[in-house]
Amino acid sequence: MNVYLDYAASSPLLDDVLERMLPVLREGFGNADSLHAYGRKAAEYITDARDGIAALLGVLPSEVYFTSGGTEADQWAVRCMGKGSALLSPIEHAAALSALPLREKGGRVCTVGRDGIVRKTDLEGTMSEGDGLVCVMAVNNETGSRQPVSELADAAHAHGAYFFSDCVQAACSQDLKEIAAVCDGISLSAHKIGGPKGVGALIVKKGVPLRPLIAGGEQERGLRGGTLNVAGIVGFFCALENAVKKRELFCAHTLALRTLFEEKLTALLGHGIVIDGENRAPNISHITFLDGGEALLNLLDLKGVAASGGAACSAHAALPSHVLTAMGRTEGEAKRGVRFSFGMQTTEAETLFAAETVAACLGIDKKA
Numbered sequence: 001m002n003v004y005l006d007y008a009a010s011s012p013l014l015d016d017v018l019e020r021m022l023p024v025l026r027e028g029f030g031n032a033d034s035l036h037a038y039g040r041k042a043a044e045y046i047t048d049a050r051d052g053i054a055a056l057l058g059v060l061p062s063e064v065y066f067t068s069g070g071t072e073a074d075q076w077a078v079r080c081m082g083k084g085s086a087l088l089s090p091i092e093h094a095a096a097l098s099a100l101p102l103r104e105k106g107g108r109v110c111t112v113g114r115d116g117i118v119r120k121t122d123l124e125g126t127m128s129e130g131d132g133l134v135c136v137m138a139v140n141n142e143t144g145s146r147q148p149v150s151e152l153a154d155a156a157h158a159h160g161a162y163f164f165s166d167c168v169q170a171a172c173s174q175d176l177k178e179i180a181a182v183c184d185g186i187s188l189s190a191h192k193i194g195g196p197k198g199v200g201a202l203i204v205k206k207g208v209p210l211r212p213l214i215a216g217g218e219q220e221r222g223l224r225g226g227t228l229n230v231a232g233i234v235g236f237f238c239a240l241e242n243a244v245k246k247r248e249l250f251c252a253h254t255l256a257l258r259t260l261f262e263e264k265l266t267a268l269l270g271h272g273i274v275i276d277g278e279n280r281a282p283n284i285s286h287i288t289f290l291d292g293g294e295a296l297l298n299l300l301d302l303k304g305v306a307a308s309g310g311a312a313c314s315a316h317a318a319l320p321s322h323v324l325t326a327m328g329r330t331e332g333e334a335k336r337g338v339r340f341s342f343g344m345q346t347t348e349a350e351t352l353f354a355a356e357t358v359a360a361c362l363g364i365d366k367k368a
Contacts (some may be wrong), residue, residue, distance in 0.1 A: 003350040004302040007243075008141060008169060008284055009308055012234075014194035020238040021196065024231040032228050033219060035215065042230045049237035054062035055184075056354065057203060065202045065220045066233055070168035070189030071095040072213070076186050076224075079103050080211040081204060082162040084132030087365050089118045089147075090326035091140050091363035097322070105130065114328045115278040116145035120155045122131050133162050138170035138179055138186075142323040142339055143277030144284025146174070153182040161206055168192055168200070172243050173251050173281045184208045188240070190232065195239030199232035234345040246344070253341040255282035257351045258355055261340065262287075264355035276324065276337060285340045288324070288333055291362055296338060299361040305354045 004012075028045050030038025046066075054061040067073045070093070078086055078099035086107035088100055100107045110126040112118050118136050127134075134156035136147050149165050156163040162184040167176060171193045180186055180203060189200040204210050216225030237339060243250070262285055269289075278287040289296060295310055309321070320334030340354065 001350065001353050002306075003346075004306045004307050005340040005342060005346065005354055006306045007343035007346075008144075008192070008339060009198070009240075010191050011172075011194050011343055012345065013191075013196060013347040014239060014242060017195055017235045017238045018243060021231045021235040024234045028166055028234075028259045032230060033217070041271075042228075045230050045234050046228055049233045052200065052237045053240055056176070057180045059180055059203055060206060062221070063203055063205055065082045065204065065224055066236075067187075067200045067202055067224065068198055068226075068229075069191070069200040070166070072188050073187035073200050074166055074168075075099040075212040076202050076210075077164045077187060078107075078133075079203075080186055080213050081164055081306045082209055084161075085128065085134045086133040086135060086143055087123065087127055087131050087134045087161070088134075089122075090117065091118070091145075091323045092135060092137055092287075093141055093168070094165060094322070096135055096137075100194055105132075107131070111213060112326050116140060116143045116276065116323070116327050118147050118152065120148070120151050123152060123155045124159075127155075127159050127161070127271035133164060134159075134161050134275075135164045135166070137166035137168075137282075139167075140277065140323060141169040142284075142337070143286045143327075144169075144341075145277040145278040146279045146281055147169075149179050152184045153184075168282070168285075171226060171240065173254075173283055174248065175247070176244065188236075188237050192237035193239045193243040196232045196235045199229050199236045203234070211233070250344055251282045253344055254346070257346055257348065258282060258285050258343045258350065260338075261342075261351045261355050264352060265358060268355065272362070274333075276327075283342045286337055287340070288329070288337045289362070290336070294301060294362055296358070300338075300354075300357060303357050303361065305357050307337075307338050307354075309338060321351065359365075 030042040032042040050061045074095040085105040090109040110122045153163040164185040167186045168189045185204045191197040212223045274288040320331045324334035
């Protein structure tokens with residue numbers, strides 16, 4: 001049996017999304033900035049998708065900027081949104097953290113609890129007079145910990161700063177309209193929710209200062225140069241529409257599987273595991289093994305189970321997880337974490353097989 005438990009890294013393209021994209025790939029090949037009929041047709045596809053995404057998020061269409069994905073959207077926000085310096089949580093995606101030194105006024109990171117939750121006091125104890133932007137992701141991509149976005153946004157606004165939240169990992173399980181309502185900006189990525197790779201969005205509220213990250217054209221109201229990915233944007237809209245519509249079903253399904261997985265692992269391995277993070281999104285299980293970690297991932301792959309050591313973009317670096325070290329774990333512990341993430345396509349049989357395979361890879365009898 002082959003089991004895919006890395007939905008947090010990327011999810012399969014949904015059939016409905018592909019069907020929506022195919023006519024655009026065949027007929028919508030025109031450049032959306034061209035004035036002829038082919039260009040107008042491409043522009044129509046984009047306008048419909050932008051309007052639809054805006055309605056799903058409860059924002060204005062003019063506040064939706066299409067990007068090449070979550071990394072670009074995070075970089076754009078951290079480097080170019082608001083004024084002054086920026087304050088980030090230490091558990092942000094590397095896309096956001098790596099952009100901090102590139103911001104004109106620089107910035108800092110705050111602290112986080114051992115449970116993986118950023119609290120209002122963590123921000124208030126670190127903010128300085130020059131901070132114009134605060135960034136805390138809605139759902140951590142490694143532990144799945146859900147952050148108190150509304151409370152943190154209030155703290156940023158009370159300080160006179162804008163608040164940005166990376167919602168890339170939150171889109172399948174959280175109420176995005178509710179999150180967008182309290183934020184000045186959010187980021188999204190299509191391939192985390194059954195859409196195509198290479199497309200995402202940065203949402204920035206009207207009136208919030210935003211400088212271009214990519215110059216070179218008048219696309220996206222002069223703020224993001226580059227010919228738009230028409231079919232990808234259409235697929236993104238379809239995937240987001242599906243995620244919003246089926247959010248409760250997704251949460252119930254993945255929570256049941258994650259609970260089954262963790263209960264089975266606990267029965268097999270006892271005190272040999274630590275389940276990381278609190279207040280978690282239902283689809284992510286990050287586990288630190290007292291034995292195993294880097295070698296475990298390779299063994300699991302050989303036996304047909306796909307998981308990851310954390311963020312997929314850092315999978316080839318033999319470094320401890322910056323998220324776990326920020327939570328107070330040792331470097332050794334931060335190298336022994338494995339993320340298992342579930343999707344709508346995951347079955348109960350696959351979940352049990354994965355748990356038993358983990359135990360077998362660690363030398364534990366699966367019947368124990």
